[in-house]
Amino acid sequence: MQVADQVAAARAAFYRLATSPEETRNRILLAMAELLGSELEEILAANARDASAAEDSGLAAPLYKRLVLTEAKLRTMADSLRSVAALPDPIGRTELVRELDDGLELRRIRVPIGVIGVVFESRPDALVQIASLALKSGNAVILKGGSEARETNRVLHSLFVRAIAHAELSNALQLVETREQIRTMLELDDQIDLMIPRGSNDLVRFIQQNTRIPVLGHADGLCHLYIHHDADPSMAAAVARDAKTQYPAVCNAIETLLVHEEAAHTLPMLADAMPEVELRGCERTRSRIDALPADENDWRAEYNDLILSVRIVDSLDEAIAHVNRYGSHHTDAIVTSSPEVAERFLREVDSSSVLWNASTRFADGFRYGLGAEVGISTGKVHARGPVGLEGLTTTQYRVIGHGQIVADYAEGRRSFTHRDHA
Amino acid sequence: MQVADQVAAARAAFYRLATSPEETRNRILLAMAELLGSELEEILAANARDASAAEDSGLAAPLYKRLVLTEAKLRTMADSLRSVAALPDPIGRTELVRELDDGLELRRIRVPIGVIGVVFESRPDALVQIASLALKSGNAVILKGGSEARETNRVLHSLFVRAIAHAELSNALQLVETREQIRTMLELDDQIDLMIPRGSNDLVRFIQQNTRIPVLGHADGLCHLYIHHDADPSMAAAVARDAKTQYPAVCNAIETLLVHEEAAHTLPMLADAMPEVELRGCERTRSRIDALPADENDWRAEYNDLILSVRIVDSLDEAIAHVNRYGSHHTDAIVTSSPEVAERFLREVDSSSVLWNASTRFADGFRYGLGAEVGISTGKVHARGPVGLEGLTTTQYRVIGHGQIVADYAEGRRSFTHRDHA
Secondary structure (H helix, E strand, O other): OOHHHHHHHHHHHHHHHHOOOHHHHHHHHHHHHHHHHHOHHHHHHHHHHHHHHHHHHOOOHHHHHHHOOOHHHHHHHHHHHHHHHHOOOOOOOEEEEEEEEOOEEEEEEEEEOOEEEEEEOOOOHHHHHHHHHHHHOOOEEEEEOOHHHHHHHHHHHHHHHHHHOOHHHHOOEEEEOOHHHHHHHHHOOOOOOEEEEEOOHHHHHHHHHOOOOOEOOOOOOOEEEEEOOOOOHHHHHHHHHHHHHOOOOOOOOEEEEEEEHHHHHHHHHHHHHOOOOEEEEOHHHHOOOOOEEOOHHHHOOOOOOOEEEEEEEOOHHHHHHHHHHHOOOOEEEEEOOOHHHHHHHHHHOOOOEEEEEEOHHHOOOOOOOOOOOOEEEOOOOOOOEEEOHHHHEEEEEEEEEEEEOOHHHHOOOOOOOOEEEO | OOHHHHHHHHHHHHHHHHOOOHHHHHHHHHHHHHHHHHOHHHHHHHHHHHHHHHHHHOOOHHHHHHHOOOHHHHHHHHHHHHHHHHOOOOOOOEEEEEEEEOOEEEEEEEEEOOEEEEEEOOOOHHHHHHHHHHHHOOOEEEEEOOHHHHHHHHHHHHHHHHHHOOHHHHOOEEEEOOHHHHHHHHHOOOOOOEEEEEOOHHHHHHHHHOOOOOEOOOOOOOEEEEEOOOOOHHHHHHHHHHHHHOOOOOOOOEEEEEEEHHHHHHHHHHHHOOOOOEEEEOHHHHOOOOOEEOOHHHHOOOOOOOEEEEEEEOOHHHHHHHHHHHOOOOEEEEEOOOHHHHHHHHHHOOOOEEEEEEOHHHOOOOOOOOOOOOEEEOOOOOOOEEEOHHHHEEEEEEEEEEEEOHHHHHOOOOOOOOEEEO
16 A cells, blocks of 8 residues: 555544544453453564574674564553553543623634644654554554564564554554655654654754644753752752763763852862763863863763863853753753742743753653653754653644624624633 | 744744743733734835735735735734733743652653744735744744735834844744745754744645744645434524535635435535535536536535535444545534434544534634634644644753652662552
């Protein structure tokens, strides 16, 4: 089947899925959780074929590690399916009930978005995770996994189709396999409502730059921690260590530490807190501690590694200006004992998450209690920050009348009451 | 100044405006309302120069009419500024307060979006309307008006800058004048957060197809009314007449009437209700009433005129399928006496507004009680349907802690409580 036909089939199935009862959607997820157990051997055999091909082709070790499934990983995937099934239904909620006039009522309802394109790299568990969130929220989904996981993805997709078990709905989940097919998908901006790339910064940037379909996610995660002069030094050191080293490869780890001039005497203590980290500092930093010289490129670098750039600033204003100028508007934090200083930082830093006296690593759907995470968005429209199921929904206005016509209001025979109901 | 510099200046001003108190933003709108009165002569003189140039160049009559300002129009504009000032502040509202753990709190706050590009055609009142909504919601705005209103737009822009009266904030409002400058704006997808085109379908489509910046609005308004077999015939006729004729040039007027086979005997009455409308029907329609033949192109046509295509369908399913296939997902209505039939139509029609026993013409920010309208969006992400001030805002997560680090949670020493506060 051609990609355009797959997308058309998905859209037709979307209309059925969007209006299906919650139990139907949850039953699919629970059935899939069962199949991950009962068909374990088939899944692991397919995954072994992928793994052996990956070994032959010399796939990089971190990618290989993500590719390989184990019984334990499959159990985690099944648990995650059951927990998504247990989440409250994100669709059908009435957000607003407003009487426009006697006998004329307006409602705003949460509804699914439509057809969502998902592109992910080697990790086959991403297929199950994203597909489950999309189906739970009544959306159809076109999945493009990494070619190195092709066999595994085929089996997982076919099991999902079995779990759906409804001819009319099973087209809601489509699998595509080639890069040319991604190109075609990116052109279908009148058919695909949202793209979600899950993978490297380069993958996200490629999708963002090659489609008019809205993209949910973020390419860069260039996060900062600013230590104000009144910060408790041991709190500053603990937060800096956590934000840099607890998981340096992820988007919400910090890349740059900003330190107020009057707190510069604490730099040796900050450096001692993370001896495994390579420091790159501005000149003033280097007069205080051992560090390689940092230049303009370091303020723009997302190391994703045990490297940290350090800059001394003369004021809160300079710190905020640095973050807004060089950052990726993802997640930034301040350590200070002053509520007024914190308030200014939280208000003036233009990022999806801002934190006071806490590590940037908290910015995450699970830690924020969203139940499940679609991704973290740095876009300013639609959902921003860690995105849960709500980010896979939109709204619809519904008006219920008794034959009302606009002419009566335009010509002054009737007027609006606009009374909201709780 | 180059467009890129104007946009950079607007972004710098945005950071000030976004954190300005509500009174500052309202004071600007009230000052502008005053200036529209005190500087009336200067505005009308500039507008007269535009009007005379437009006459010389033979501008089409409807565009000329929109271009020309009168004292009455300026009074309406001033009233509208005052009413926007009186609306509740759309920014700063706390949407969510959640305890993540003892002493670790998450808040989600409404904040402005950033820099908004607005492109509008001949109507100079659009400048005042959109600028006031953007400033009220703390956003910077780049305005590009029609070249035929250049003199008027220059005066209105300079008065707005006087009304802002704050050197740091006045860059928040930038005027650009040429088509080449629009081209440049459309490239600045890392600097401009949202585009709002206000004008013809062609203008909207041009913007949508030539930028990666998110676009708020809609190109097409191809709306339907479906008459079910159990509809009250006189209600059906009144709603159809209003939806087609009350203002045929606008996006929420209907273009196609779908009639259930068993209600086809009411077609003569429906036609009689709108004698001024040219009807184009399917074959079965033409066996009942006088109508020109309709073909596939008519189901896809947005006439924006006193023309209506009419099609007989055999079932509710066929009506819903027609609307989802040929419509623009804008606004569609049903007349039926059955709540079950209405419920299916409202749930299954994939449009931003759906109405039961009421005219499609109600789909509008003012009639929906939104206070002010930025436009009507048919996009599935961000705001959908008539968009008020809320559509010019986004959210920011703020976390307030006492030095908490993620390692403690990842390593099991602490766990999240995730308790929401009302």
